[in-house]
Amino acid sequence: MIENLAAKLCSLLSENTNAAEQWKLLGQEKDGSILIGWVEESERNDICTLCTVVGRYDQIDNKLQILHRFSEILNIVQATVNQNHTLMGYVTKQKNCLKISDPLEDRSGHEFYGEFYRVFIVELTTDDTKVHDLEIKRSEQVRIQFLYREKEQLDVDKFLVLIHHECILTYTAQFDTSISHLRPIKELKSEILVKTFIWAQWDMINQVLYHIHHRRIPASVVTENEDENNSRSSKPTLSGLQFHDNLPHETVLNIPLNLPLLSPSSSCGTYEDDVIPLRVHDCSLDLIVVSDTKGMVCVCHYYLYRPVQPPQHVLNSLNESNTVHFAYSVTLLHHSCVIHCVIPGISWSRAKLMRPTFAIYENHHMIVFVPGLFAHLLEIGVNHEPCCHILCSPPPSIPSRVSYLVPLLDLDNPSKGTRRNSHNPDGKNSDGNSLLANNTNILTIDLPTLDLVQLTIPSDFLIEVFRKETSVEVRLGILHYFLCHKNDIEIIAELMSIIAEKPRSLDIPRFMQEILIGNSYALVQKNLLADTIPLLSLLPVTTIGDYMTFNIKMNDLEITLSHEKLWNTSVMLLSPQQRLVPYRSDLWTRLWDQLSKNGSDKLRFKPSHIAEKLLVSLACYQPEALSRCSTPMSPSGGFVAMPLGDFMGNRNIKLDSGLPFNETESCTASKQEHIVSVNLRELSMYLLKNGTHTSTIHTRGSCTPLHVHAMATRYVAAQLEASRILCQILCRTAGVDPRIEQERGFSLIDQLDEARRWLLFMLLQRYRYSIESIAFPAPQGFASFFTYLGYRTLKFSMFLQYIERSVFELQVDVTKIILADISDTKENVVQKLKLLSLLPRSRAKRLLNQWLHPISLMLRAREHAANILCGEISQSRTSSRTLQHRNHHNSLAAFPSADRLSPLDTFLDLLTAKASLTELDFGLLIEATVTSTEDFL
Template sequence: MVIDNLSSKLYSILSTENKQDEFNEWRLLGQERDGNFLFSWVQTKENVSSTNIGIYNYHANDLRLLYSFDRKVNCVQASVNSSKTILAFVTKESKGEGSCEYTYKPFLYEINDEFEKVFDLDIERGKQVMVQFLYPKQSVLSENQPVKLLVFIHQEEKQECLYYNSAGIRQYKFKITEKLKENTVKYDSLVKTFVWAQWDPVQQTLYYIHNRKRNRGLVEGEDDVIEDTIGTKTTPTLSGLQFNDEVPHETVLNIPLNLPHLSSMPGSCAIYEDDTVPLRIHDCALDLVVLTDSNGSLCICHHYLYQGFFQPIQPVVDLNDEDTSPVHFAYSVTVLHHSCVIHCVVPDIPWNRAKKMRPLFILTGDHLVIFIPEICTHMLDVGIMHEPCCHITTSPIITDIETQFLCLAPVVSLGLGITINLATLDLIDANVPATLLAETFQSDTLLENKLAILHYFMLHAEDADLTSESDLLPWVSPQMLKEYLIGTSYSSVQRNLPSDASKLINLLPVTSLRIGNELEVELGDQMICLSQDVLWNASMMLLSPQQRIVPYRSDIWVKLWDQLAKVSKGPLRFKPSQVVDKLTVSLVCYQPEVLSRCSTPMSPSGGASKLNEFLGNQTGKRNQVDSLPFFEVDSCTASKQEHIISVNLRELSMHLLKQSSDNKMNRFQWQSQTPMHVHAVATRYITAQLDQSRQLCQILCKAACYEPRYELDKGFVYINQLSEEMRFVLFTILEKYYLAVESIAFPLPQGFTSFFTFLGYKTLNFDMFLQYVKRNVFELQVDVMKIIMADTDNSKTGIQRKLNLLTSLPRSRAKRLLNQWNHPISLMLRAREHSLNILSGVAGPPTSRTQGIQKNKGLTAFPSSDHLSPLDTFLDLLTAKATLTDIDFGLLVEATETSTEEFL
């Protein structure tokens, strides 16, 4: 979205003062640390054209003229010092009419002097030359503090011996009080030769690439070495010079890079884009940019084209401008603060199209946005919060601008995601809109892409409510529900965690996606491939805090060092699979009826008060509106929810204690993490699990059919009132919810188990329902069994179904239900169990006979004058095993009479 046009604003300012003049050919020459832009423009007055240089403050909408040429000049770049007293600029002139060769010349000018008096730095090169003033932290320099100017001279070819040895990076120093004269302007050589360089105005850091002796590449298994003219093996190395106010500059970074182009193109392609924002010195042989953030993030973005997938990467060669041969558009992002490299390849792009596409790399908070014109937009999750894994691929964010008129560059001090189109000077918001992500989520895209979008809304976006919109739910799957539960639980704990326990947040699960997963996303007719590699020991490439000139200086490099230390020797995140494995064993022996309310640490005896007290009253604070279609009460003595919560709490607490105590390499990070901190984090996370599980169930039920504002009936009555179609919809959604919750061992809301079981009973055919019971998906609690027993008729089929369900129950629960089943079959089964107990020596008190059963006189079919009937013989056998008071003769006789009837 275009938010402003700088050329129109500049024209408006100038035209009010000089209404008769013409102003055109606007060009951005640079941007300083304070956010001010440097522009050049051509002013035509009375048919005479001249070039002007000015400085523009966007927030104040103020343009100040700094220098005016007496003619039209091709000025390509400029810089002004912090006190706005000295201007440095570079001109680029053709060596001859119609020639493709150019000459770069840098100049200095004292702004308050006459326009024609400029100081020539006596540098004239056929390769690129750029200039940049250093900005101190103090807004005003003292008189004794010199002004520092960097002059970048790109490397010359070997045959140009006259200039080759004078290439490199120079630092000029001069005082403000002195006039610019030849004997007062002196320089030091900082870098001899370099392939590429970039200036970071915010951090005041110089990055440059040079060839350095090295035997090992940056990525494991990759060695990228080249030989110079004397046969010495070298590798391209990215170094960083940090400039400070009072102390000398220091080398804080040395990273070996994997740059295939440089191995086969030792020379230069001699074509310069003259990038001024950000200020980069390079030709077309290498397109690379370094992005940093003050929180310690550093990304090295390298864009290149190559041919051939199954051969070593080679640059594109011998293709003319109109050639349509397919090439691979690729880029790699070295995420240094996470010690990994992310690769992206867009295969089979026509050469004449690919050579015009210039990608945009910009950091927007926790994400690195890569915009590839006409192809796609990538959002790489590279923030400090967690490891890179949830990457998003969506359609291009800019579609209304032709590629040849699109040359985007990030700017500073205007807000995250604000870029400038160097071709039109339009300010463009490059942040990916939420509506575009929602459309991508609803489209037929890869599941991992949907999960990454869901993760973004839950943990990184300000408008997290989009995740609960019902219009997104038709596309839900157990994997997405699982991602929702993990993400919202993490986000909830992060918001409510005490500051002194914040280190432990890095141990909690943050996503269900696997880190380093390779993806192939199909966007339209284009395939996009993402992969990830791990770096070797990245901390060895960085200057440690104690090695700094000023030890432990508080800046980006100390933060980056701490982050690398956390990554290299850091702790492992807690995995829900640890609890799942424990529950797989413990739930086999789980018998709710034999547990007392005091047998688990989460027992809510006396109502829910003790549970809420244990969880820090977090659960009790939520709104207890009747938002679920069932009563949140479990009928069993000790619920499964209680058991799962206790296992989660125990496993998470042990994990937090172990990781915070075993991490000896980073002990300074964990020295304040006491068992009380572990308790606080563990209880808050378990609370978040329960709350988010309940909230998700509420969202799904509402999306399916339940509206708490209009529905009066709940529980089993509500299910009976639903139509078959609505039952099926509700069951399908709740089944996905159940699978998601079970796969990550989250607790279910109280009352859900019985509600879900009865819903399945009313939705599925009985054979399928019985399979769910045998696979422990449906739990036959007492309350749901009572209504199923009452709902099933006493036909032969119905009795058989009741017996199948009773045999699936634990013995104590089945016995309890048999006592309440007013049917002859129940009488017979209880008599058999009573006889079995006596014969096995487990005699108990006689059970009372079921009232209301009509007695059957079928015993007369066995007349015997000497009382030797089978029943008499059996009773004699029982009296020999137990006393008369232990035998329920009435039950046995009545059951014997009943057995003569055919019920099955």
Template structure:
């Protein structure tokens, strides 16, 4: 925990300027208004007379100013207060203890200009929790405030004055009942919204026109309702959501209260629920509860009872139409009953801090579906937990307040905590979510790269390739989104953003607890929100319009593209892929490729040479595997985007202009794939201690000069990198294929190397084959190895290498293939051998019916019957026959 400031010490310092020798202590937060100002109370004591009095003041944190408002004249337990926007009226609530140990609540209205006189009691004292709150109403001559009394009602008071300076009396107040018999309420000062929960009867069923009254239909359902208060218009009900509140007892007459003033909530301790909102349209309903999965013991709920119970909470992310459940198992009752979780929206995450246990960062922002939730350790140590009572405040996203000592706490430490969690023994899903957090939400690729480099020290971990895949997908999305036109932003909802599955159930083991997380879909969420056309002010720009718009777009989102779609196509196309058989003019990157020239321009620009890779970015074949993969990605992605945008337009009968940007989005995304593939290769090579400033050599020379241990580390890291890239059907950097194959050849024994080749892990290009063939001598073992290598090559590549191998076996193999082509009907212009043997004509002319003929003459005569003389390479065949006799 990082405390950045203490408000109590500031209050003491500001009070010391206009008090004599009085002591200031017992500072208490009474509330926070819409303009972010704080209302505080403190006890001012005179050491000489031992007299104490409670005072109320308004503190502005940004300006660091304190405005003194009211003094009680004695020490009073004031628990809550509110001030009107003009700062002329003060509402406050005091809590008094009676002789029978019961508490009563009293609410008062005070004219600030009355010099501490004429504080009017608004309503008779009550044992039910009571709060008051001014509304941001206009004009000032008819101000309004709310009076909330638990399980009794919510009242709206109107203050009628002839002028803003006129003092208010009880006769100036008129009231109306807004809500009856509620058992939970919360005030949102920023949005001027009042949430309350009440029991709503279920609708009765009808069968054949007759009313059916069953026990199920007679039951009531807890319902959360949101009342939106408008400055110039009456309030309206904008939200109605049925809730599932297990083990809720709303008829308890001996309710105990925990006076929560930030946020302002009216409820007893049996229901810990809070609504967290953001002005961008995020609405989260957070419910914390305890339950016991086994039969309770006799001393259950005793102060020192250690019976294990489950600590649980649920978050209904209304804007995402989902509910997230979390259960922490087997916490002793005497600990669980004192734990108060904190719920705070911070950027795209809902931070859930459970003291002494863990911190959750729920990814429920508007950027994408709720995929990647993070679980870290607690923000503070166990020693400090007894001094903790955290509450969210109206300020920047990074601050919360500890109501116990009025410390402001900086939540930016969560990034440091996430890095520490990544490096701990946490689950794979947690590590993937942390990478996603830094790349997508914080746009901090540098930290993500450092985490990948750190994890490269464990290349044999099963997590490592999955982390590389997440890095590739997330960085490609982030890079593409930066360069995409604003008109095409809708298309980003169709592109892959993470490798994790939506709604994945997780079980995360911490040091002492098992934490289970699950997620389910909330159906028909838009039916729970008032539509914009039914508002008092139609299409008013506020949180509810943004929520409605997001829910409307949510049902229009198509299916995200999956890399497996490209992978399935490549499994088929790469089987018959022969790069040597293609000419440069038929490849997608051809500068003269006509319509493909735009794609060629981006591809050539993406291939800018870099010195940070240990190989030269050059492929020796005419049409590289990289270009083939890029072209398949581009085709499949374009078709997917076009199909999804067209289906969305037809479904909702709208004209969608986003399909005009399909090609631009697809091209930029494929370009990002190549860029990020290269960047990840640089990170992995750097983790393998390759430093371009110190290592002068590159390519095959570098591999030959590397030590055995360093060469092995580089190979293992690049092997995991290759697995990740291939699994996503991403393109590899040019030159990687040959470098990786030769590195494997120099790292492992020949038989293992051949297994990699047979299983298509290594692709033997011409450049690497020339070096490998040259390293083997012409011994029997060397020839066998060369033949094994040539046998697994594509036909055209093997023929090129055979033509360059000056060995009798090469001539024999080429002669056999030539004869086989003629006999099978595959004829063509012959490739003349270097030595033309004149005996070929003699063999042909020696055929006479009565004479003996040689087998070669007979075979040559057989070939002439299948093809013309110009199609037969007689010199190659005769040379092969002679070499075969000598070779045997």
């Protein structure tokens, strides 16, 4: 249900008020209070009178305080109140009662036509509510704003007056403190703060004045022509003035801009008198600065353009068939980059009314909301580079009738001016209802209607977007959001089930890689030491590359999103040592820290580099050559993989019941340990090279090798944990839940129906490719489980192809059960021989000795004879089984002939000439010869 601010405030008015209408938003102050104006009807001596009233609404206390009741109706467009609520400034907008051709003229000699602005100050504590006319009458937009201080001052107040294209004035009001309860204004003086400016905005939270002005480019030292110097064009510059309690203001920011239509002559002259945020601008430049006290500063600019200028007669007949490009850019100063977004094909009649909302969401994203068109979640957080953005249609909770939403001050965020006290610790209204539910919601107000709208992106809505979305980038952004910002594995499991609905999709491995890398990063962040936090900037966080350009299709729109790098952003900012109070922490020192941290342009570690090295090392992999004590997964290696609960903290995780196979392997050292050891070595070297020589002013110092080793060990453990979690998710997605199934391992696969077995194989096949591509370790036992699953799922010819391509690994345990499962028919014997031929020699020989079949005797006899003929030393063959064969076949009598000579005799004579009798296994050779006469193939 949408709540209306005017209706809410009507219920707070006194009962003797007859009627209140024409509610208008006039401003918001640093303490979160909202200034509101309305027209009130009252009866005096049976005469109905109408007057304008200005009030102050306290959101936390849910109280409406009437600041001043005028004796007539005034068109007040903006108001402000000082910190002590003793002075109120307001701006009126009046129409010229003369003809347009006859201009009015104020005392300064300015002429203006049509509508004009005037500025007044009202003393709220004096008995006669004295009004001071600042004698400012301008056709250009005018604004007034009181300065707020950390410590209140009773004898003086300051406020700003902004006159578009003319100047910014600072006024000082001295009070007469001899009359303590009234404190009237004793003196009011002004001085020019800024001369001609194009655009300005007041940041009430940080007490910063942003303004754009033309700054002359310095003349070249080689130029001698003075006229040429004077004619040099000036550069539009965005500057920031930081105000302090008892110190003069200082210029903390100077950024050169490249914006169109910035000259005063090109101004359209049409003003929107919206007061949140407090800006002075016209329709030629719509720009908003959004900042956060933690060091985020975003310059947001939106505009309309045509890539090709049409003929004039087309411009003169703009209608529905004419389309323009709607575009916006968000300059992230803390990341030294610009995000550009272009949406072509917007009809002119619709585009000219579009006014996007820019608001910081959950401290790490920015919502760009265009009513009726789309919502864009831009990742702008300070933890890592902006890369995972989400584009979606407007959430269903936002009504379609809204036209322009502006965010109100977030009172539930302590960094944004929250007022907490012992009487009201929860920040709720007196009736128990809070306008702001939590920090995941942004309270906005629709300026034309004063409807209060919660601008939020629910998790259920994002899940539905993921289900319907075809763009890989948007889906990756949603996965990243729930992995690194929400830390919600249950939702990731739900999203994985959506992906599994199309198991043949070629994009599935990329989603799995995003889950593996993103979850590893999220696990590492748990309970980190403060000294190792700088190393997080070197760990991989997503599969999406930096500064990529990609197109996203949504409904009938094709949106282009691109990144652009800024250079030397730090030179545009005042350094901490240059401040009036050096190194005092505020928005600008935190921004400087962010620029210092991100300015080194160090790349994050890429797991693909390890994957390339493993292509070589695994080809000559010798498990027996790997020392178990050198890997962090070993019980004796000094580090054991941390349990899932230690990584997750207090998070409620249900994925803790294990895998559908036993995590054991019978190798001397498993392939998992080999991959883990390579990851540990490569990551340690990378962190040691890039993370131990950097330190900023506010960090405790550079990281030591001990910190590097701790971080690298923690990360490789997180890799294995993330790999295990994803494997669990995939098995449950395929309907194989170890909590329900009675069996595990090979027996479980035998009990699965064909549909579940096929889906499980398809998912694990892509899982195996994903971990191989980014060099992540698989859980122990996975290789044999996956191989047997493939044996049960695929045709045998296809199964052999998978082995030849090294997709399946024939460990001893799985090979034994496959060979035992294949019967010894003539056709199956050929299959067994093909399977054995694909094994390593030592493993094949060991399994061949255990196969009680005639072909096994023949192969072993051939190998034995080949070793003798090649001169290799053979062990003595005196087993009981071979002696039994000798007695059964009566030695050489098995092949009688006229001269007692046979081909076997001749062959044995040849062997005895090469080796001693003790080295020959006569029983094996004779039995193999006899067996060869049988029909077993």
